[in-house]
Amino acid sequence: MSTQTAAILEQVRQLPQAEREELYWQLGDCLFDKAGQQEAEDDELKATLDRRWNEITSGIVQCPDAFTVLNKIEARLHATIAAAS
Numbered sequence: 001m002s003t004q005t006a007a008i009l010e011q012v013r014q015l016p017q018a019e020r021e022e023l024y025w026q027l028g029d030c031l032f033d034k035a036g037q038q039e040a041e042d043d044e045l046k047a048t049l050d051r052r053w054n055e056i057t058s059g060i061v062q063c064p065d066a067f068t069v070l071n072k073i074e075a076r077l078h079a080t081i082a083a084a085s
Helices: 003-013 017-032 035-058 066-084
Strands: none
């Protein structure tokens, strides 16, 4: 850690808790700069979900009942456990 960074850290430690927390979030935003990226990811996710929903409601894609899928998973799990015993 450089001398300058160490000095900044010492100054940060002198701040009240609420200001340190705000600085933490601001630094995270600065480091990862996700503002524009997050919006693009949100738009992409929404477009994907809309497309998939349209496929399901139009009948292009057939989705099994969730409980049917869970029952199959449970049966496979029991079979795997039984085979390992």
